[in-house]
Amino acid sequence: MANTDTYPRFLPAGDSAILIQFGEKIDVQINQKAHALATFLQNNPIQGIGETIPGYCTLLVHFDLRYTSYMEIMNILRQKAPQENFLPKPDPRRIKIPVVYGGHYGPDLDFVAQHNHLTSEEVIRIHSSSVYLVYMIGFTPGFAYLGGLDESIATPRVQNPRKHVPAGSVGIAGMQTGVYPIDSPGGWQLIGHTKKILFDPHQNPPCLLAPGDEVVFIPEPVEEHQ
Amino acid sequence: MTLRVLESGFFTTIQDLGRKGYQKFGVPVSGVMDTFASSAANRLVGNLPDAAVIEISPGGATFIAEDDCLIAVTGNGFSLSIHKNQFPFWLSIFVRANDTIRISPQRNSGWAYLAVAGGVKVPIIMESSSTYIRGKFGGFEGRVLTNEDRILTGSAAPGWKQKAGSRFSHEYLPPYSESVTVRVIPGPQLESFSSAGIQTFLKSPYQIITESDRMGYRLEGPVIEHITSADIISEGMALGSIQVPANGQPIIMLSDRQTVGGYTKIATIILADTPLIAQCPIGSGLVRFQTTTLEIARQSYLERISALEMGIEETEDT
Numbered sequence: 245m246a247n248t249d250t251y252p253r254f255l256p257a258g259d260s261a262i263l264i265q266f267g268e269k270i271d272v273q274i275n276q277k278a279h280a281l282a283t284f285l286q287n288n289p290i291q292g293i294g295e296t297i298p299g300y301c302t303l304l305v306h307f308d309l310r311y312t313s314y315m316e317i318m319n320i321l322r323q324k325a326p327q328e329n330f331l332p333k334p335d336p337r338r339i340k341i342p343v344v345y346g347g348h349y350g351p352d353l354d355f356v357a358q359h360n361h362l363t364s365e366e367v368i369r370i371h372s373s374s375v376y377l378v379y380m381i382g383f384t385p386g387f388a389y390l391g392g393l394d395e396s397i398a399t400p401r402v403q404n405p406r407k408h409v410p411a412g413s414v415g416i417a418g419m420q421t422g423v424y425p426i427d428s429p430g431g432w433q434l435i436g437h438t439k440k441i442l443f444d445p446h447q448n449p450p451c452l453l454a455p456g457d458e459v460v461f462i463p464e465p466v467e468e469h470q
Numbered sequence: 471m472t473l474r475v476l477e478s479g480f481f482t483t484i485q486d487l488g489r490k491g492y493q494k495f496g497v498p499v500s501g502v503m504d505t506f507a508s509s510a511a512n513r514l515v516g517n518l519p520d521a522a523v524i525e526i527s528p529g530g531a532t533f534i535a536e537d538d539c540l541i542a543v544t545g546n547g548f549s550l551s552i553h554k555n556q557f558p559f560w561l562s563i564f565v566r567a568n569d570t571i572r573i574s575p576q577r578n579s580g581w582a583y584l585a586v587a588g589g590v591k592v593p594i595i596m597e598s599s600s601t602y603i604r605g606k607f608g609g610f611e612g613r614v615l616t617n618e619d620r621i622l623t624g625s626a627a628p629g630w631k632q633k634a635g636s637r638f639s640h641e642y643l644p645p646y647s648e649s650v651t652v653r654v655i656p657g658p659q660l661e662s663f664s665s666a667g668i669q670t671f672l673k674s675p676y677q678i679i680t681e682s683d684r685m686g687y688r689l690e691g692p693v694i695e696h697i698t699s700a701d702i703i704s705e706g707m708a709l710g711s712i713q714v715p716a717n718g719q720p721i722i723m724l725s726d727r728q729t730v731g732g733y734t735k736i737a738t739i740i741l742a743d744t745p746l747i748a749q750c751p752i753g754s755g756l757v758r759f760q761t762t763t764l765e766i767a768r769q770s771y772l773e774r775i776s777a778l779e780m781g782i783e784e785t786e787d788t
Contacts (some may be wrong), residue, residue, distance in 0.1 A: 255658035258738030259767035261708040297706030302707030382730030445607040
């Protein structure tokens with residue numbers, strides 16, 4: 245186990261970005277540090293610092309070589325990174341996502357049930373009774389990495405990834421669950437589908453979900469999904 | 471002013487310098503593969519360097535100018551003919567209405583950039599004109615150009631015709647080649663590789679294989695050995711990141727890269743050298759890697775930017 249004093253670590257991600265690592269595991273508190281620093285940098289612009297990308301336990305900070313240097317940015321971040329106030333958002337938003345589970349909308353629901361020695365109804369009940377936390381957005385536009393999947397329905401990815409997974413598909417991959425915001429290839433076990441729009445390039449912000457949000461899935465009958 | 475697409479080629483898109491500030495929403499930067507060539511083309515026709523251009527894939531493309539216009543074509547590994555006459559790249563050219571502009575691939579083509587005075591005009595999505603194909607947004611209806619598409623441009627600055635004949639001096643070009651050595655900063659996951667693996671990476675030539683695209687160039691060569699798992703907890707990825715998955719074959723992350731990735735990254739190509747890798751031909755290009763320092767990297771980048779200004783030779787006669 246690494247001593248907590250060794251974090252944050254500062255790693256070069258090329259000549260114009262620094263990767264700040266707040267830990268090396270998926271953990272709410274570590275994740276909050278990355279988002280807190282991202283928010284701080286957004287609210288307190290520093291000359292030369294460009295966009296940042298929060299990860300599970302990292303923040304990638306881009307900077308513009310025309311205005312600053314790696315060492316200059318590193319010295320600023322070394323001071324700021326550990327000082328920030330890492331309190332969670334006081335009132336996380338809770339976003340409800342209606343889902344039609346199984347059948348045509350969730351072709352892998354039965355496999356997820358069999359794999360975990362459960363019935364399909366039990367998988368639906370377990371999946372829709374957890375509160376999930378948005379750790380980060382990535383992979384495709386608007387894709388939220390959610391934490392909080394009940395271990396009893398964890399399932400490995402499909403053997404042959406699909407070339408086309410429709411937007412709105414709800415899936416499970418290992419200990420993760422999530423919703424495909426756009427049509428894309430994908431290897432997750434598809435258990436259901438939502439009509440909720442998770443990504444719209446014409447809206448600002450373009451994403452329904454943001455880091456720190458809570459997500460709950462609400463089972464919905466097929467008729468209401470037409 | 472309008473350009474009509476006669477032969478679109480297989481992956482011709484509208485791009486600018488990319489969509490900045492939306493990666494936290496999972497939105498890739500996109501933008502031109504070779505920022506140097508596109509910026510030079512824009513300067514040659516009097517545009518700002520970040521004006522939208524047409525990026526032409528290694529298959530080439532043909533257009534018809536529906537009005538008089540001023541164009542410049544830049545890039546590596548193509549030839550240019552206008553109304554059946556050959557013209558050099560890196561030159562601003564006055565084109566008459568109904569002239570055909572043909573950009574033909576040569577043996578080792580990278581990407582070509584067609585800039586038009588006034589800039590290509592498409593709806594701005596998230597502050598950028600760049601096309602992101604997988605997301606089906608940006609650029610021309612969120613897709614690659616197809617035959618008979620009509621591309622509109624903005625109004626050119628007054629006196630635009632006088633720019634015709636400006637050229638970009640070849641001595642200021644990046645050393646484009648089908649066999650390049652690109653400089654890298656090691657990390658961020660250098661510690662995931664054995665010292666033998668790191669030596670393999672730095673001493674071996676890697677070929678850019680055909681399964682490469684605007685998202686990333688896949689390389690094939692000696693296997694780079696890990697000492698840890700090849701998977702990491704997903705984190706943000708910079709332009710030029712070199713991911714090495716469990717098979718030990720590197721992937722260079724380029725314009726349409728995902729915002730986050732879950733493979734170990736052995737090194738990142740410095741910004742000054744990203745045009746070199748972008749223009750190294752898919753399917754035949756050879757790449758070698760050489761470590762450098764952050765100081766040299768920054769110096770090289772600043773030199774590349776000043777080369778964009780120094781390289782322009784304004785026409786002397788009007």
